Amino acid sequence: MQNINFDDGYKEFSINGDENRVIRINPSDFGLIERFNKAIENIENELGSLSTDVHLDAKGDPIEQLKEAADEVAKARIYVNEQIDYIFNSPVSNAVFGNQSPLSSPGGIPLVERFLNVVGPIINDMIKADVKAREARIKKYTSQVKKK
Structure with missing residues (x-):
């Protein structure tokens, strides 16, 4: 098979x-702005x-609600990771967040927000x-x- 090489950005x-945590993105892809927003x-x-x-149920037992809440958070985690991958048109969420939930909020700010706040200006500048x-x-x- 022959190969075609060119700078794809x-x-x-x-x-x-x-x-060991590397993402590969095209920061000059104009579609990135639309997908980002x-x-x-x-x-x-x-x-x-x-x-x-x-x-709490009649016994004061919150286990079912906690399981439901955990399921809801897991579903949201998957969705957020899918959206991050969608933005960059590449599977980057695993490298960015690893096994942590992007909803984890050290210092009160979710990791996903911290990441987007840092990567947004990089994209804008590029x-x-x-x-x-x-x-x-x-x-x-x-x-x-004009010369001709």
């Missing part, structure tokens, strides 16, 4: 300096629908750089046309 990033909306809706109420490079390239060709 993908970059590799290590998570918290751990070279849609996934944030989806995640907010999903997390907003989580029930935090635990009711897209800006890509647009600037594209504009320079277009300017080069339009100036050549």
Whole structure:
């Protein structure tokens, strides 16, 4: 089989300096902006629908509600991981969160929010750089046309 090689824009990033936790994403993919915004909306809706109420039965036993709550949180975890993978069009959630739930909130801020707050500006800067490079390239060709 022959191979075709070209720069497809993908970059590799290590998570918290751990070279065993690497994600490969294309930060200059313009579809990333749309997917990023849609996934944030989806995640907010999903997390907003989580029930935090635990009711006791007649015996005062909350076990069934805790199991239901655990199931609900597990379902939300899977959904959030799917949305993170959707954003980057790549299975990155495992490298980002490992076996931790993206809903874990050290210091009161969920890991998913911490990650998105850090990766968002990186994406924004890389897209800006890509647009600037594209504009320079277009300017080069339009100036050549003007000369003719």
